[in-house]
Amino acid sequence: MAERKREKRDPQQRRAEILAAAFACFSERGFAATRMEDVxxxxxxxxxxxxxHFPDKEALFTELVSGIASPILGRIEGLAANEAIPPRFAISMxxxxxRREVLETDRRHLLRxxxxxxxxxxxxxxxxxxxxxxxxxxxxxxLLARAADRGELRHPAIADIPQIVIAPALLSIVWMTLFEAYEHLDTQKLFDAFLETLFVPEGGAK
Amino acid sequence: MAERKREKRDPQQRRAEILAAAFACFSERGFAATRMEDVxxxxxxxxxxxxxHFPDKEALFTELVSGIASPILGRIEGLAANEAIPPRFAISMxxxxxRREVLETDRRHLLRxxxxxxxxxxxxxxxxxxxxxxxxxxxxxxLLARAADRGELRHPAIADIPQIVIAPALLSIVWMTLFEAYEHLDTQKLFDAFLETLFVPEGGAK
DNA sequence: TAATTATGACTGACTGGTCGGTCATTAACA
DNA sequence: TGTTAATGACCGACCAGTCAGTCATAATTA
Structure with missing residues (x-):
């Protein structure tokens, strides 16, 4: 019978603790099935x-999903800004x-x-x-335009449809959260194969 | 004040009417937010x-989503069985x-x-x-194995990862149901470009 | 330094409303 | 007239959000 001690906290910290708890609950059960008391x-x-700390359930939810502003985006923007970095490498990155920051962490549930x-x-x-x-x-x-210019794309027209690059990422998220239990998907292989399909082979004229 | 007449029905028909209503409601609002009274x-x-006709809400839901057994699957199985049909054509089909049976119909909501x-x-x-x-x-x-055998794939290794083929389909569903309102995605172009990326150009050695 | 008081973060029983599921009653049909 | 399908008032579980009261801590005073 664990007696809970009343405990004051720095508001910032408490807020963070609530968000962390909400993250766990919403990830596990979705919005509707999560009770504020669970959180x-x-x-x-x-x-x-x-x-x-939060006016209502919806505010807690939106604050949560908005707050996880992609740290990835910044990294990629950095890579793309540097023209010396090959587009293929940037996309592979x-x-x-x-994989490292979303697919293999709890953040994947948030994306779901x-x-x-x-x-x-x-x-x-x-x-x-x-x-x-x-x-x-x-x-x-x-990145794709640059690759197309340099003749690195097998089919340059895809530079118009950058969504194609995120298609396998989306697939991996959906697969991991729905079907992985029934059939394993090797995401490393998926991304490698996809890159290889988009770009002309590296050693072409070494 | 429309007076509703009590009306007996063929059970099969009634059942179908309920499923149709449930389809509309669940599509629009999801499982939790749909009330049985709405249906x-x-x-x-x-x-x-x-x-x-249905023991409870969950049974109605599962019956619904299970019942839309893919008519597409059968068509594709047919195309694949015929070895005379080029793999590229089958996948394009x-x-x-x-697009025609899911993306541009209400069925897209069901997939969501x-x-x-x-x-x-x-x-x-x-x-x-x-x-x-x-x-x-x-x-x-x-299909992919056959295409690889015939030297029609730009990167034969993808024959191991057929999931890659459904990645753009998944992307299109998600895009249409989430972001289409903010930014249009030309799915025709998406699929065409993707096919072109997977397969070696057609006119190669006619 | 020790006793007293003020503060506001924290608590959890409670309310008002919602909704899944039931069943006694009623209408339609054979 | 007896049988069956349909109805909708009703029940009770559930839960978001409230608020009167509590108490750990800090500030003030002696």
């Missing part, structure tokens, strides 16, 4: 306390970062959340498109 | 009547069917539902993997 319990506080609950929260979707997707596609477009 | 009203009947609610209904996910995904991947594997 509170997980954060080790009482239900009412949550409401001292993107996949590597994606956005896919799953998106239509219920247009504000979140709009935010994601504006802040992540559209910027990311811009970077990819630059 | 009933939409079907033009009283709430209790729904329960004469797959994309065309996918499976993505979104999948983890909450393992039985549905398992069913989909067993009946659709694993069979579909089998067909694709056959």
């Amino acid at each position: 509170a319990t997980r954060a080790g506080i009482a239900k009412g306390t949550v409401y001292l 993107f996949y590597t970062l994606f 959340l956005i896919l799953a609950e998106g239509p219920m929260f247009p504000a979140v979707t709009e935010f994601y498109h504006r802040e992540i997707i559209s910027k990311g596609l811009g970077v990819l477009r630059t | 009933a009203t939409r079907a033009g009947i009283a709430k209790g009547t729904v329960y004469l 797959f994309y065309t069917l996918f 539902l499976i993505l979104a609610e999948g983890p909450m209904f393992p039985a549905v996910t398992e069913f989909y993997h067993r009946e659709i995904i694993s069979k579909g991947l089998g067909v694709l594997r056959t």
